Amino acid sequence: MKKKIQLAIMFATPTPYIIADEIFSGLDLETSIIIQELFFKIIGKRKIILVSHEKNIIAKFSDNILIMSDGTLTKYRQDPNLIDDFIKRGEQIDDKTKYIKQLFDSL
Template identity: 40%
Template sequence: MLKIENLNKTFGKKQIFANLDATFGDTGVTLIVGINGVGKTTLLDTILGISKYNSGTVEFNGLSSDQKKFKEQTFYVPSDFFLPEYMTGKEYSNFILKHYPNSNLAFFKKCSEWLGIKDSLNKTLETYSFGMKKKIQLAIMASSGTTLILADEIFNGLDFETTIFVQNLLDKMSQSAKIIIVSHEPSVIDFYSEDIRILNNKKLERMYGTSEAVIEKVKKEGNLNSKLCQMEKYFRTA
């Protein structure tokens, strides 16, 4: 179980989280939504210990992010990633997976086949397109054997067919692992509608409903609602 209690974090004078509390079960997919700049990526970074917080606690199965066992049980797919382009796909995947004691190289090869990058594993990463780089990250993620997976805009750069495949792959993986996704795509919201949290007013709020309901909720936050009202007024008077 991932448990966050009384989390407080600031950047300079700006407060990002204020006494944020959240509990996530051992399995299933949680989707985090919110307007740009509200702190969604920062929350993932904070859970993993990449970004430090001012006060509070973040624990996964009683472990803190600075413990080796925590790192062995968690995997992160960031929205922006920089791969060692001089390595081949095979070298890179072997290098990453050796850090995870429960990783499965045979399953990595199968995922690479499913994702259409098997024939490119002996090529250097500098020859990969953005979509291929995302796919090798996903294949490594799926075969890491970790029980907590965090992913930021995981479907960016994927074609329609691959998006559907990855959605179903994550659904299967979530039967034995906890997966937390940051996304703004309506199709993703509808697919993972069982546990949606909106980051708002420096806290996480549980939401229920369709993508339309979530979008309407997001519209009311920050400056978005004001901008939409101004736009409506402009077109009425133009």
């Protein structure tokens, strides 16, 4: 409920910028859909910075994607649906998943 109040205040306050960190986490599905629709309504009227680890949110709000790694922001210019591959290459996730697979295979 606290998050819903924070969201209501955020949309009611006429600031030129909205900075939202993991805004959709912890929301029920209905509220998440409503908030996404509200964001689509205010795009162009206010600058919005969304921080998210959720691929579907990144893909929906993909006008300008920046990826932070080791304290450095990198502009992501490819298809948002392919962001997994980009992350895997940059973070050596393939090596980690192969190692985990080996652990499970040895059980």
